[in-house]
Amino acid sequence: MNLKQLSSLLGLSQTTVSRALNGYADVSEATRARVQAAARAHDYRPNTRAQALATGRSRVIGHVVPKISSHAMVNPIFADFIAGAGETYSAAGYEMLISLVDITEEEKAYHSMKRRGLVDGLIVSAPRMNDPRIALLDEIGLPYAVHGRATGTTRPYSWLDVNNRRAFARATNFLVDLGHRRIGLVNGLEKMDFAHRRRQGYEEALRAHGISPDPELMRQDEMTESYGWRAARDMLALPDPPTAILVSSVICMLGVRRAVEEAGLVLGRDVSAVTHDDQLSYLRDDGPVPAFTATRSSVREAGQRLARMVIDRIDNPEAPHVQELLEADLIIGRSTGPAPR
Known part of the structure; x- marks a missing residue:
């Protein structure tokens, strides 16, 4: 019709x-x-x-992906987030534009989108510490919402985030309660806000129990399976290795499990590990007893809710900014147990 x-x-x-x-x-x-x-x-x-x-509206919402993060295009976390956002866009009559640009061309991409009328609004992903994109988008005048927060940024903006600091403090406390004192951290790049907050939670919980954080037990890098494997392998080869490891991504966790098994150890008995699980469609851990103990949140749901947030900003650009902080659940699986004697 x-x-x-x-x-x-x-x-x-x-x-x-x-x-x-x-x-x-x-x-x-x-x-x-x-x-x-x-x-x-x-x-x-x-x-x-x-x-x-x-x-005068394009009915399109943009996502700019710097090439430094080009792995994100095949990352299941990014895929689930985009799927969730896409469901909300479709229901509201919007399309999605994903633009892959060189990191040095990111500012130019935002200006071009505004000048050419390509998008009505944007979702900003993977915020960095003191992220300059927030001030830039305010100056350009494009409505936006941020997936995460940018520590050091004082201007008001709309965001949705998981309480990463509390999630990792809770996971660390859980491991300490199991008797672990040597607890490693396999983190994301700590220039990224989420990783900075996760390390804060981990260190705060250790200190609350009188445990000094040990730099030998901390790693940061892009969250891939091979990085998780290298980080756990190197930690387990230390003279005083960790008895437990806190991991920032279920993708890294697969590498951690491989390193534990290659060392002739049993995950959950000889070495415990807790991961952050974004409840990914293609990596679901939904058995009667999950394989991994995890701090769990749904990145697909985050995509749905953040898409609604940016549409509301487009419809009411003068409305007060909205901030939404989600709490992660702690799910007990088979990858944790009492500290070995």
């Missing part, structure tokens, strides 16, 4: 139907509800190009 047919069915002009579907204030609530109900009943889908011409 096209706009002309829908208008004829309702006995309204095409202009009235179009304005009702696009949220114009000069259409009464009763008419708007009637038009929307008819559109749903007859599976009417407006022409997005025509909408853009009529409203």
